Amino acid sequence: MPQRRRAEAPAPVFAALGDENRLRLLTRLGNGEPMSISRLTAGSGMTRQGVTKHLRVLAGAGLVRGRRRGKESLWQLERQRLEAARRSLDLISRQWDESLNKLKLFVESDHSD
Amino acid sequence: MPQRRRAEAPAPVFAALGDENRLRLLTRLGNGEPMSISRLTAGSGMTRQGVTKHLRVLAGAGLVRGRRRGKESLWQLERQRLEAARRSLDLISRQWDESLNKLKLFVESDHSD
DNA sequence: GTTATAGGCAACCAAGGGGTTGCGCATCGG
DNA sequence: CCGATGCGCAACCCCTTGGTTGCCTATAAC
Numbered sequence: 001m002p003q004r005r006r007a008e009a010p011a012p013v014f015a016a017l018g019d020e021n022r023l024r025l026l027t028r029l030g031n032g033e034p035m036s037i038s039r040l041t042a043g044s045g046m047t048r049q050g051v052t053k054h055l056r057v058l059a060g061a062g063l064v065r066g067r068r069r070g071k072e073s074l075w076q077l078e079r080q081r082l083e084a085a086r087r088s089l090d091l092i093s094r095q096w097d098e099s100l101n102k103l104k105l106f107v108e109s110d111h112s113d
Numbered sequence: 114m115p116q117r118r119r120a121e122a123p124a125p126v127f128a129a130l131g132d133e134n135r136l137r138l139l140t141r142l143g144n145g146e147p148m149s150i151s152r153l154t155a156g157s158g159m160t161r162q163g164v165t166k167h168l169r170v171l172a173g174a175g176l177v178r179g180r181r182r183g184k185e186s187l188w189q190l191e192r193q194r195l196e197a198a199r200r201s202l203d204l205i206s207r208q209w210d211e212s213l214n215k216l217k218l219f220v221e222s223d224h225s226d
Numbered sequence: 227g228t229t230a231t232a233g234g235c236a237a238c239c240a241a242g243g244g245g246t247t248g249c250g251c252a253t254c255g256g
Numbered sequence: 257c258c259g260a261t262g263c264g265c266a267a268c269c270c271c272t273t274g275g276t277t278g279c280c281t282a283t284a285a286c
Contacts, residue, residue, distance in 0.1 A: 015131025019274085020124045023205075030209045038232060048233075050275055057273090071232050071283035077209055086202045089130075093195045096143045132244085151262055161263075163245055170243090184253040184262050 010088035013081060016061035021046065022054045026077065029064065034074035123201035126194060129174035134159065135167045139190065142177065147187035 016022060025040060037055065041048045055075055058064040062081035066073050129135060138153060150168065154161045168188055171177040175194035179186050 009133070011131055011133045011136055013131075014127045014136075017202075018124055018126075018128025018131045020122070021274085023124055023127075026205055027208070030205060032209065036232075046274090047276065049235095049277085052233075053274075068233090073233070079206075079209070082202065082206045082209070086199065086206060089195065089199045089202060092136075092139055092143055093192070093199060095140070096145065096190055096192070096195070134244085149262075159244090160246060162247085162265095165263075166244075181263090186263070 010085060013061045013063065013085045013088075016057050016063055017085070019054070019057075021050075022058055025051070025054055025058065026063065029075060029077045032077075034076040036072040036074055038072070040075070123198060126174045126176065126198045126201075129170050129176055130198065132167070132170075134163075135171055138164070138167055138171065139176065142188060142190045145190075147189040149185040149187055151185070153188070 017026075021044070024044070028040060029035060037048060037051055040055075041051045044051055055064060055066060059066060063078055064075055065078050066075040068074075130139075134157070137157070141153060142148060150161060150164055153168075154164045157164060168177060168179060172179060176191055176198075177188055178191050179188040181187075
């Protein structure tokens with residue numbers, strides 16, 4: 001069950017992205033088709049339980065969602081959270097760019113005064 | 114793609130971003146002005162050593178760079194790595210969008226046929 | 227039915243991470 | 257010179273995490 005959490009904090013999302021295996025899972029899910037756990041496990045180099053754990057972490061960060069269909073559980077990407085993370089990065093780097101520009105302008109125009 | 118040591122791997126960068134305190138440090142450094150450790154420590158709610166550790170983690174991910182000036186060490190943001198992280202996220206979400214679009218087109222065009 | 231497949235739960239383990247304290251060293255300011 | 261300030265290093269602590277194995281349940285297939 002996707003519990004609703006304070007979704008705005010970007011740090012947990014980044015933390016969830018901060019693992020090679022989880023990134024691989026995301027890219028494998030990136031083709032849009034929901035995949036079962038055992039299918040994700042195949043060729044992943046880890047145990048089914050390992051994959052399950054990683055999927056839960058990703059789900060906890062809201063990056064992924066799983067549902068049960070029959071005897072298998074299908075997982076797919078969750079769009080919004082990924083874009084939210086992107087916006088967070090944009091925020092930082094844009095803020096930083098603006099400050100740099102201000103600083104540059106200041107230096108160039110006011111330095112001789 | 115030639116896997117260049119650890120520099121290009123996005124996971125460590127995300128891992129470095131996956132901590133509230135580190136994100137705060139980044140945003141505080143985001144005004145462009147290099148800051149000393151003790152200045153960063155003030156109002157951060159943690160010890161100087163805590164700040165130092167976090168700065169080292171950020172530096173390890175290439176997000177930040179520090180140099181020594183006199184008795185203090187000044188730290189500032191590192192632009193490129195931040196944008197590299199942004200590009201990584203773009204990559205995932207774009208790949209995903211494309212797949213979704215393909216799927217959508219397929220569904221919409223072939224559904225009635 | 228029986229068997230095979232897909233997962234969940236719990237325990238366990240080694241390793242790393244966040245955070246602290248104590249101490250020592252350089253540098254700045256009087 | 258002496259004291260205060262700014263840091264680094266190392267040790268330590270506790271909690272989380274990545275990953276495993278073992279066992280049990282539920283669904284599917286025959």
